[in-house]
Amino acid sequence: MHILIIGNGIAGITAARHIRQRADHQITVISAESDYFFSRTALMYVYMGHMHWNDIMPYEPWFWKKNRIHLINDLVNVLDDQRKTVHTAGGKQISYDKLILATGSSSNRLEIPGNELDGVASLYSLQDLQYIESKSTNLKRVVIAGGGLIGIELAEMFHSRQIPVTFLVRESSYSNMLLPAEESEMVNREIREHGIDLRLHTELTDIKGDEAGRIKSTLTSSGEEIDCQLACIAVGVHPNVSWLSDSPIEINKGILVDELLQTNIADIYAIGDCAELRRPSPGRKAIEPLWYTGRLMGEALASTVCGTPVKYDGGIWFNSAKFFNTEYQVYGTISPKLPEGQKTIYWQQRDGKKSIRINYTEQAVIGFNLMGVRFRQEVCEKWIVTKTNIEVVLANLELALFDQEFSPNYAHAVRDAYRSITGVTIRSGVNRKHAHVHAFMKNHQKSSV
Amino acid sequence: MIHQDDISMSLTPTVYPSLTIGHKIFSIIGCSGLLIGLISFTGSFPESNLTLILSLLLISTGVIGYSIVQYQRQSPGIQNNFVRVKAITSRGTTAWFLALTLMGFYILLYFFPQSLGLAESGNTGLIALFDPLSQWIKNKPASQWFVYGTLYTLAILLFGIKFMLKYKGNRYQQIRTVSVMFFQLCFAFLIPEVLERLNQPSMDLKNMWPLNYYFFFDWNLDKLLQSGTLGLFMLGWSIALILVISPVLTYFFGKRWYCSWVCGCGGLGETAGDPFRHLADPSLKAWKIERWMVHSVLVFVVLMTLLVLYTYFTGNSHILFLNSYALREGYGFFIGAIFSGVIGVGFYPLLGPRVWCRFGCPMAAILGLQQRYFSRFRITTNGGQCISCGNCSTYCEMGIDVRHYAQRGQNIVRASCVGCGICAAVCPRGVLKLENGSVDLFERTPFAPKSSKGDFN
Ligand SMILES: Cc1cc2nc3c(=O)[nH]c(=O)nc-3n(C[C@H](O)[C@H](O)[C@H](O)COP(=O)(O)OP(=O)(O)OC[C@H]3O[C@@H](n4cnc5c(N)ncnc54)[C@H](O)[C@@H]3O)c2cc1C
Numbered sequence A: 001m002h003i004l005i006i007g008n009g010i011a012g013i014t015a016a017r018h019i020r021q022r023a024d025h026q027i028t029v030i031s032a033e034s035d036y037f038f039s040r041t042a043l044m045y046v047y048m049g050h051m052h053w054n055d056i057m058p059y060e061p062w063f064w065k066k067n068r069i070h071l072i073n074d075l076v077n078v079l080d081d082q083r084k085t086v087h088t089a090g091g092k093q094i095s096y097d098k099l100i101l102a103t104g105s106s107s108n109r110l111e112i113p114g115n116e117l118d119g120v121a122s123l124y125s126l127q128d129l130q131y132i133e134s135k136s137t138n139l140k141r142v143v144i145a146g147g148g149l150i151g152i153e154l155a156e157m158f159h160s161r162q163i164p165v166t167f168l169v170r171e172s173s174y175s176n177m178l179l180p181a182e183e184s185e186m187v188n189r190e191i192r193e194h195g196i197d198l199r200l201h202t203e204l205t206d207i208k209g210d211e212a213g214r215i216k217s218t219l220t221s222s223g224e225e226i227d228c229q230l231a232c233i234a235v236g237v238h239p240n241v242s243w244l245s246d247s248p249i250e251i252n253k254g255i256l257v258d259e260l261l262q263t264n265i266a267d268i269y270a271i272g273d274c275a276e277l278r279r280p281s282p283g284r285k286a287i288e289p290l291w292y293t294g295r296l297m298g299e300a301l302a303s304t305v306c307g308t309p310v311k312y313d314g315g316i317w318f319n320s321a322k323f324f325n326t327e328y329q330v331y332g333t334i335s336p337k338l339p340e341g342q343k344t345i346y347w348q349q350r351d352g353k354k355s356i357r358i359n360y361t362e363q364a365v366i367g368f369n370l371m372g373v374r375f376r377q378e379v380c381e382k383w384i385v386t387k388t389n390i391e392v393v394l395a396n397l398e399l400a401l402f403d404q405e406f407s408p409n410y411a412h413a414v415r416d417a418y419r420s421i422t423g424v425t426i427r428s429g430v431n432r433k434h435a436h437v438h439a440f441m442k443n444h445q446k447s448s449v
Numbered sequence B: 001m002i003h004q005d006d007i008s009m010s011l012t013p014t015v016y017p018s019l020t021i022g023h024k025i026f027s028i029i030g031c032s033g034l035l036i037g038l039i040s041f042t043g044s045f046p047e048s049n050l051t052l053i054l055s056l057l058l059i060s061t062g063v064i065g066y067s068i069v070q071y072q073r074q075s076p077g078i079q080n081n082f083v084r085v086k087a088i089t090s091r092g093t094t095a096w097f098l099a100l101t102l103m104g105f106y107i108l109l110y111f112f113p114q115s116l117g118l119a120e121s122g123n124t125g126l127i128a129l130f131d132p133l134s135q136w137i138k139n140k141p142a143s144q145w146f147v148y149g150t151l152y153t154l155a156i157l158l159f160g161i162k163f164m165l166k167y168k169g170n171r172y173q174q175i176r177t178v179s180v181m182f183f184q185l186c187f188a189f190l191i192p193e194v195l196e197r198l199n200q201p202s203m204d205l206k207n208m209w210p211l212n213y214y215f216f217f218d219w220n221l222d223k224l225l226q227s228g229t230l231g232l233f234m235l236g237w238s239i240a241l242i243l244v245i246s247p248v249l250t251y252f253f254g255k256r257w258y259c260s261w262v263c264g265c266g267g268l269g270e271t272a273g274d275p276f277r278h279l280a281d282p283s284l285k286a287w288k289i290e291r292w293m294v295h296s297v298l299v300f301v302v303l304m305t306l307l308v309l310y311t312y313f314t315g316n317s318h319i320l321f322l323n324s325y326a327l328r329e330g331y332g333f334f335i336g337a338i339f340s341g342v343i344g345v346g347f348y349p350l351l352g353p354r355v356w357c358r359f360g361c362p363m364a365a366i367l368g369l370q371q372r373y374f375s376r377f378r379i380t381t382n383g384g385q386c387i388s389c390g391n392c393s394t395y396c397e398m399g400i401d402v403r404h405y406a407q408r409g410q411n412i413v414r415a416s417c418v419g420c421g422i423c424a425a426v427c428p429r430g431v432l433k434l435e436n437g438s439v440d441l442f443e444r445t446p447f448a449p450k451s452s453k454g455d456f457n
């Protein structure tokens, strides 16, 4: 059987690797961005000189040959599902028995005047980074539009080169559609402490250029004109599906797939950023353009195409990011506004650099939101899945601490915060020893089987 | 179509912040201290403690001042901006220059100490510069080893301070660094020198066989046996260290208790070598070479030691075709001097600070075998949080491809891991944690199912 995968991102490559682990099928991966799989999430570190391009490729070149994963660098532009063949820009026709679409996303454009000028960039692909690098000499100011995760990464990138940045954020506080008010405010402070000119409640409305078609300045919704030599648009991504518009594949925003990640056409599947779930699990979105969701989909699909159907399960929501020097982790659903019936415990370190939030109901813990503190995913997940009572969680909070050894034990502070709102004193039941965590997790496996 | 090399070129940062005035001033101060040392080669300074004090003071001010300028105003976090681009930390011209200078210094030190000014009749040059300090500490003129020990200790102390400023906010790094600074200053430097002053057998009490390859040499054993209670204590202590203390500590904490908390070679690598840690090659090929080399050295040192002991007890220096004297000379020259010294430190700016520890150190090999099969130490990964960015693999000074395990959610149990904790520090997603736990001990026996380790799909 020949399995053809379009897209060598985390989704496509995970599928390829796992198919190879399970079976001897012929595997081809075709992708137009780079010869080899690289970690998109690490592009910023290349710009900041933490790593080389070679460092962000998770597998050495020999790996693909050894595992008989055939790589082709080419752009697919036509899908002929009747003949089970794809056509490439390079003039190849490749037939398949099963086709996996893992084409990822592209950056959204801003439909404003001047968005085609030389010096307007976004950051998604390797080519985007090459473009930004080529524009990075003699920059007096960069304007970034869009208060999401990529926007702040861009701000950090230019900050590393001491290039002044104006950061336009539409919302009244950074990422307040994602973060509760206190955490969002903490990130605002972090951004400003790094000398970034953060403009909240401000949108980009117009980009002005010179005669040569080069960007000169930007206009904002507050009517201000800001001189700059580069503008980066970071207002989200959309699935890479336009090339499929003539095909019979059903598409909404992304390629519509069922729980088995199958499209409406037999033997064609979609995974990763480009896939849209017809029936996402409660509380989850139909498109989740994330690294780990792409990986989980690739794993599940590998099993399915190798004859053991596995439904995609995103599990309990989690995610992480880094806002300049503040790490962020979340486990479970943390709504920016506390929903009816939920309560919150919030502890923040005095210097405003670290915080722990736990949301819960009368019955059970709902989620953990962490700034500058690391928690252990498996433990938080278990508490949420087994609907553990908040006081049990607090008594055992040490099990979740994942900061490096000798770090302060923040569990006490969280218990104190709980006491100050409820008057209930909770005593620690465990310490941070690895053996305790292991025993706890083993229990979990028993109870869930 | 774009090719890999073109990508690499086009993504190499073209502009990045240059040194500030503060950096430059302190660099000049530090270099002028070194310059005094260099000029002393010509013997053009009058014999006076002032020259030495001035030189060391300038060097210290330079390093500490530079570190303060660099890290003072930064909030705690990872500060690796442009290390992959700057010439000195990415095998540029300055890196080669530094490497050759270091190697040159080691060659003079080991093989031509006279050229540094060593003389029975009265030192001159660089060595004479250190005479006052040597007189003060041990009541004797300096030797080349005294000069080396002083500079080595100073490097660990000064760059240790720099390291602590760089990794502020990370208590594991702070405490570990205080530990290596302490062991270098007290155990490697002060105690042996003071013992010498007191006419006692002098010894670095933490320097264990087989790193200390001459421990079982006849002259060393005789020295200890003939020095009364203290000598016997040292003999007993060293053997207990090898047979009891080290295995127990390694069982509970992994080899890190030695390699990145106590050992002087590790100490210099962790502190002065820190800016070069990303130069360790994480490829599978390098790993294969490493295992061959380090285990060969281990076999070599065991064989050599057995023969030396055989000779010691029987007086017979030949067994089969092997000559114990030739063997120990060979080991001392090729491994003791060339590998651990000239290459080990000289190659910092080219292959990273742990070249010796990774490819040559027989002590690391033994501790590594134990760590792999019989220790509680492991690095655990945090579920599915890894984004495969590669910071961990890049900054692992032992060239361990940490990401390989982390992105699969596997624990990392590698013989070579010195437990420096830098992978956990640089991970932007909080994925890694160094831990001691007994539970999956079974998994690391040679009979463990293969799936969890060493699979390369
Ligand atoms: C700067 C940045 C930082 C990020 N940081 C994080 C993070 O911290 N955490 C997180 O969870 N997520 C992060 N993400 C998102 C994450 O990287 C994506 O969700 C993930 O890479 C998507 O993987 P994928 O395999 O679905 O698609 P992609 O990685 O986009 O791969 C798809 C590939 O298919 C190729 N392709 C598309 N169409 C065709 C065609 N017709 N023919 C041939 N080839 C084609 C594309 O060129 C591309 O190479 C980040 C994204 C960016 C851009």
Ligand code: SF4
Residues within 6 Å of the ligand: B395, B396, B397, B398, B399, B400, B402, B412, B416, B417, B418, B419, B420, B421, B422, B423, B424
């Ligand atoms: S794996 Fe981590 S702790 Fe071990 S040597 Fe490498 S960086 Fe240090």
Ligand code: SF4
Residues within 6 Å of the ligand: B385, B386, B387, B388, B389, B390, B391, B392, B393, B402, B403, B406, B407, B426, B427, B428, B429, B430, B431, B432
């Ligand atoms: S473990 Fe951390 S540093 Fe290593 S690849 Fe994963 S996210 Fe990056």
